[in-house]
Amino acid sequence: MKRAVRTVYTLFYLSVAGSLWAVAAYMIFPIESGEIPAIRDNNLFIGLGIAFALLAIGVGAIHWSKAIMADKEYIEPRHATRGSDTTRAGAVAVFSEANEESGFGRRTVIRGGLFAALAASILPAITLFRGLAPENSPEDPHAGDxxxxxxxxxxxxxxxxxxxxxxxxxxxxxxxxxxxxxxxxxxxxxxxxxxxxxxxxxxxxxxxxxxxxxxxxxxxxxxxxxxxxxxxxxxxxxxxxxxxxxxxxxxxxxxxxxxxxxxxxxxxxxxxxxxxxxxxxxxxxxxxxxxxxxxxxxxxxxxxxxxxxxx
The missing domain is CATH 2.102.10.10 (Rieske [2Fe-2S] iron-sulphur domain)
Known part of the structure; x- marks a missing residue:
């Protein structure tokens, strides 16, 4: 169990590293020169960083569900769209039980790693879209227009x-x-x-x-x-x-x-x-x-x- 926990949060933090690498690659391999090799390297290394970041999140989530979460089968009978108060209270109890069995509330390292990976995964997109914005220049008052x-x-x-x-x-x-x-x-x-x-x-x-x-x-x-x-x-x-x-x-x-x-x-x-x-x-x-x-x-x-x- 300890090894599985370590594997999951390691994958999440590797995802963070992949996202940060994509942002760094955007700066290390600029495409402003217009040269084909520079554009190729830019696309390659940014793409690898984003792909690795998303893959690590996916593999970590799957390994979490298979190796850490409880492996039990549940049978839930059909019921009306709006359940009774007792049923609704039971649903809350189920969520509480699922939280307890998955360890989401207790395993702060995994939870923190997941949140960090998800937050970091949007950084490459923000960086790339920021590069599409017009640049302001003190020499040209129209540069940002x-x-x-x-x-x-x-x-x-x-x-x-x-x-x-x-x-x-x-x-x-x-x-x-x-x-x-x-x-x-x-x-x-x-x-x-x-x-x-x-x-x-x-x-x-x-x-x-x-x-x-x-x-x-x-x-x-x-x-x-x-x-x-x-x-x-x-x-x-x-x-x-x-x-x-x-x-x-x-x-x-x-x-x-x-x-x-x-x-x-x-x-x-x-x-x-x-x-x-x-x-x-x-x-x-x-x-x-x-x-x-x-x-x-x-x-x-x-x-x-x-x-x-x-x-």
């Missing part, structure tokens, strides 16, 4: 559209009818090893689609935002920010694989199905003197999820 951050990307007037990840500029004459290309700013393609590259790319990436000009249903304000049937829309879904990249050529519908939101590219990427609350932001494009597609400006509205407060 998600609306401001999502309202500005790397796109600027005259910046060429380039394929992702090759970084090759795109000529309008080379875009075939019905094609869909993953596009990033040309300057961004040369910054793949710079700090903050992934954040910049996540906001700026777009999907370039070509269809017949007469198939586009454009409002007068956006009539100049496309070129000869070529349109560019943000790839960041307006629901929770998943990459929208499944294009159906015949219907001109764009599907988000996460929660099945659908957007009609021929009609200014309006939502036709799913939980997304607004159309995909459109990137105004034109053609430069050499025939390359360029941006007319940045997006005119924030990219990404719609749960941020919009102004």
């Amino acid at each position: 998600p609306v401001y951050l999502l309202s500005h990307t790397m796109w600027k007037k005259g910046m060429r559209l380039a394929t992702d990840p090759e970084g090759l500029p795109v000529k309008a004459s080379e875009i075939t009818l019905g094609s869909a290309l993953h596009i990033i700013p040309e300057e961004l393609a040369h910054l793949s090893h710079e700090e903050g590259y992934l954040d910049a790319k996540a906001k700026a990436i777009v999907l370039l689609v070509r269809m017949l000009p007469e198939q586009l249903h454009e409002t007068p304000e956006r009539a100049s935002w496309s070129y000869d049937g070529i349109v560019a829309y943000s790839k960041v879904c307006t629901h929770v920010g998943c990459p929208v990249a499944l294009y159906e050529q015949q219907t001109h519908h764009l599907l988000c694989p996460c929660h099945q939101s659908q957007f009609d590219i021929s009609d200014e990427a309006k939502v036709i199905f799913g939980p997304a609350a607004r159309p995909l932001p459109q990137l105004p494009i034109a053609v430069d003197d050499e025939g390359y597609l360029v941006a007319q400006s940045d997006f005119t509205e924030p990219v990404g999820p719609s749960f941020w407060e919009r102004h």
Whole structure:
């Protein structure tokens, strides 16, 4: 019995160590550099820590029930939904007896280990979600403002559209009818090893689609935002920010694989199905003197999820 008790609380405290290791791994293997080996190590060691922590809780709880708790069979007859006062008092007595037999009330070391393991198991999640929050910077008064951050990307007037990840500029004459290309700013393609590259790319990436000009249903304000049937829309879904990249050529519908939101590219990427609350932001494009597609400006509205407060 003593050995079983030691095994159980040891497993619970090993679970605490696993949770703490996951938090430490998040700091030891940062992913801000954007390098694939760093991202791989980050995912590997955080995942191992969380898996070990949860596994230790599960094994400890099972061993507790099998090796420490009483092994008795009970037969409970059916009764009305609301039992009599005597029955209810009997239920309280059963719980008291179960507490006595399991040792939950007496075995403070096991109880403390279980509580510590359960409390520590949420630390990795808190740490990971905290990393998604915008950082405040005394040099940038807008650094903590998600609306401001999502309202500005790397796109600027005259910046060429380039394929992702090759970084090759795109000529309008080379875009075939019905094609869909993953596009990033040309300057961004040369910054793949710079700090903050992934954040910049996540906001700026777009999907370039070509269809017949007469198939586009454009409002007068956006009539100049496309070129000869070529349109560019943000790839960041307006629901929770998943990459929208499944294009159906015949219907001109764009599907988000996460929660099945659908957007009609021929009609200014309006939502036709799913939980997304607004159309995909459109990137105004034109053609430069050499025939390359360029941006007319940045997006005119924030990219990404719609749960941020919009102004």
